[in-house]
Amino acid sequence: MPAALVNVPPKARRGAVIEIKTLMSHVMEPGYRHTAAGEVVPRDIITSFTCRFNGAEIFRADLFPAIAANPFLSFFTTASESGKFEFEWIGDNGFVATASAAITVE
Amino acid sequence: MRPQALLAAALLGMALPVLAGEIAPSGRRSGYDFMSADSKAMQDDDTANPAMLSVLEGETLWTTKAGAADKSCSDCHGAVDVSMKGVAARYPAFSAASAAPVDLGQRVNLCRRQHQEADPFAPESRELLALTALIAKQSRGMPITAGGDPRLASSVARGRELFVQRQGQLNLACANCHDDNWDKHLAGSAITQGQPTGYPIYRLEWQGMGSLQRRLRGCMTGIRAQAFDFDAPDMIALELYLMSRAHGMTMDAPAVRP
Amino acid sequence: MVSMFDPLHLSRRHLLQLAGTLTAATALPLVTVRPAQATPAMLASAIRNLVGEAQVKTGKVRLDIPPLVENGNTVPMTVSVDHPMTPDSFVKSIHVFNEKNPQPNVANFHLTPSAGRAQVTTRIRLADTQKVVAIAKLSDGTFWSISVDVIVTLAACTEEMP
Numbered sequence: 001m002p003a004a005l006v007n008v009p010p011k012a013r014r015g016a017v018i019e020i021k022t023l024m025s026h027v028m029e030p031g032y033r034h035t036a037a038g039e040v041v042p043r044d045i046i047t048s049f050t051c052r053f054n055g056a057e058i059f060r061a062d063l064f065p066a067i068a069a070n071p072f073l074s075f076f077t078t079a080s081e082s083g084k085f086e087f088e089w090i091g092d093n094g095f096v097a098t099a100s101a102a103i104t105v106e
Numbered sequence: 107m108r109p110q111a112l113l114a115a116a117l118l119g120m121a122l123p124v125l126a127g128e129i130a131p132s133g134r135r136s137g138y139d140f141m142s143a144d145s146k147a148m149q150d151d152d153t154a155n156p157a158m159l160s161v162l163e164g165e166t167l168w169t170t171k172a173g174a175a176d177k178s179c180s181d182c183h184g185a186v187d188v189s190m191k192g193v194a195a196r197y198p199a200f201s202a203a204s205a206a207p208v209d210l211g212q213r214v215n216l217c218r219r220q221h222q223e224a225d226p227f228a229p230e231s232r233e234l235l236a237l238t239a240l241i242a243k244q245s246r247g248m249p250i251t252a253g254g255d256p257r258l259a260s261s262v263a264r265g266r267e268l269f270v271q272r273q274g275q276l277n278l279a280c281a282n283c284h285d286d287n288w289d290k291h292l293a294g295s296a297i298t299q300g301q302p303t304g305y306p307i308y309r310l311e312w313q314g315m316g317s318l319q320r321r322l323r324g325c326m327t328g329i330r331a332q333a334f335d336f337d338a339p340d341m342i343a344l345e346l347y348l349m350s351r352a353h354g355m356t357m358d359a360p361a362v363r364p
Numbered sequence: 365m366v367s368m369f370d371p372l373h374l375s376r377r378h379l380l381q382l383a384g385t386l387t388a389a390t391a392l393p394l395v396t397v398r399p400a401q402a403t404p405a406m407l408a409s410a411i412r413n414l415v416g417e418a419q420v421k422t423g424k425v426r427l428d429i430p431p432l433v434e435n436g437n438t439v440p441m442t443v444s445v446d447h448p449m450t451p452d453s454f455v456k457s458i459h460v461f462n463e464k465n466p467q468p469n470v471a472n473f474h475l476t477p478s479a480g481r482a483q484v485t486t487r488i489r490l491a492d493t494q495k496v497v498a499i500a501k502l503s504d505g506t507f508w509s510i511s512v513d514v515i516v517t518l519a520a521c522t523e524e525m526p
Contacts, residue, residue: 017480069313
């Protein structure tokens, strides 16, 4: 599994709006570059990122070659109950990576 | 003009190309200092700093057994945050075996050969950058002490010589930019003073990690010079001189740089 | 499109056609007040794919991106929408486009009312000095946009591929 960094506050007050930050290690080869020999380097990018909370999708992103390598995404959610965030990155050449983080809501 | 004054002027004239730009200790600034607020913010937050992905990989490698000896780094060194504290701040360091300085990457590879009985990692390999990033992070906030070892004096002097020596089709020495023109701009980025406080770095240009050697090779290619080979003695001497310039400055590895 | 016509040699028919083109272009859901010809066709068409025939209003959306980037390979960008996030009224999605990269799409972000705040940060690649456009789609079906100009300078010291 490639290295991924997800940052979710371990605890939050009910109703608080919290920030979630994710970093995924990936080359994000755009498919527009050429080797010294003139051959196109084939595209190899992450195309989709999804965050689910207790099974329900709360955030999704479609990514294109214009996203920089090692994609960073930060977004917000409202802490409603304790539970588990699940993160999924899907990309070219069968790339799939997952991560998860728990939160306690008081 | 009296002969004495003439002599003084002549000496001054000779000395100028070498000494004019020397940066006084109080005026020294790290590459971090020259960055935009956005890039600083990227480095300051460990959950946003992409170099931390490499550190994470390094943590895995640190405890992974390797080589014929089937040993991991931690089998000898224990916890990285204890044993490696401050280590990167004194590299390149003197190696008694070769009676020459070795940089941090070379030190890791010496360990691999001697103690793990494994093949060395290639220069700029993912693994070598990950381990050096992990080790360098343990010196964060600590003062750089590299170059202080008297056994390295001749290597520091050699590095200094290389630093002020013009080279390449553009006929530029490192000093022409980094002593004489720092804080001016090349395209969107400031010219820095060449104080390598944060290596290995995550460079926005590279969209990835790289060592000081890679950065120096980039500079050499930029001035249309023949880049030194990775790990060449002159490369290590130049690294050593740069770290000695930064003596006393605070490590901020693994840094983000434009 | 318009630049294909040589203004010195326009016939009345050409002028009528041109007028027709401009009218059609004005009716298109353009996101900036700039004339149609300032927007490369790919960007315009990518935006049309998103919004269809709907009107795109300027406002509500904020795009934080350095006006002069340090390196076009990794440009931090935050897009936010000044709109409440309630089950009845919320930002459904945010779409980021660019003008001069090889393709116009940068990213689409799909939100839910539980987000609490319609704000996303990422890092993008900009191949050249250009315009970046963000469009928000609200739950009531309206589209809001902003366009920002970014200056990209090439790296001073390039190097061979490692």
